Amino acid sequence: xxxxxxxxxxxxxxxxxxxxxxxxxxxxxxxxxxxxxxxxxxxxxxxxxxxxxxxxxxxxxxxxxxxxxxxxxxxxxxxxxxxxxxxxxxxxxxxxxxxxxxxxxxxxxxxxxxxxxxxxxxxxxxxxxxxxx
Numbered sequence: 001x002x003x004x005x006x007x008x009x010x011x012x013x014x015x016x017x018x019x020x021x022x023x024x025x026x027x028x029x030x031x032x033x034x035x036x037x038x039x040x041x042x043x044x045x046x047x048x049x050x051x052x053x054x055x056x057x058x059x060x061x062x063x064x065x066x067x068x069x070x071x072x073x074x075x076x077x078x079x080x081x082x083x084x085x086x087x088x089x090x091x092x093x094x095x096x097x098x099x100x101x102x103x104x105x106x107x108x109x110x111x112x113x114x115x116x117x118x119x120x121x122x123x124x125x126x127x128x129x130x131x132x133x
Contacts, residue, residue: 002092004106006098007130011086021087022133023058026084028130030058034081035058054088056102066091069101076101084123093110095133097126 011018023033041056059081070075077102086095101119105112 004098004102006096007126008094008096009115009133011093011095011133015056015086015088015093018095019056019058022084022086023097024062025053025129025132026058028132029125031062031082031125031129033058033060034080035059035095054086054104054119056086058084058086062122065101065122065125068121069104069115071115073110075105079103080107097130099123099126 011021013021019036023036027033035057037057037059041053043049043052060083061081064081065082066077069080082097082100084095084097084130086093088094099119099122101115101122104110105115105119
């Protein structure tokens with residue numbers, strides 16, 4: 001199985017500002033934001049756990065990259081959308097991301113050589129976004 005690295009960094013903003021900041025950077029990077037969801041609020045509402053650490057997902061999609069991945073294998077849709085997370089950990093705000101395109105090859109949905117171009121192009125786009133976060 002391929003080694004999949006993930007991106008993670010601390011951000012010097014309050015939680016709500018960090019979520020908006022990352023969402024803005026994702027949009028500026030050419031992705032459509034499909035949903036921003038507060039997981040901690042769901043946990044509080046459904047499980048009654050108050051004061052659960054803040055955790056939000058920013059779910060994004062680039063139609064160009066989605067088409068490229070689906071053209072390789074329709075099963076790649078199982079991994080959509082791309083996500084960025086913003087969460088609170090010991091008083092710090094952390095942003096994270098992992099390549100779903102690389103995951104596709106790691107779990108055997110597609111062969112690496114079939115996904116090379118998709119991985120390259122999505123990696124370049126995410127790298128540009130990541131540098132601004």
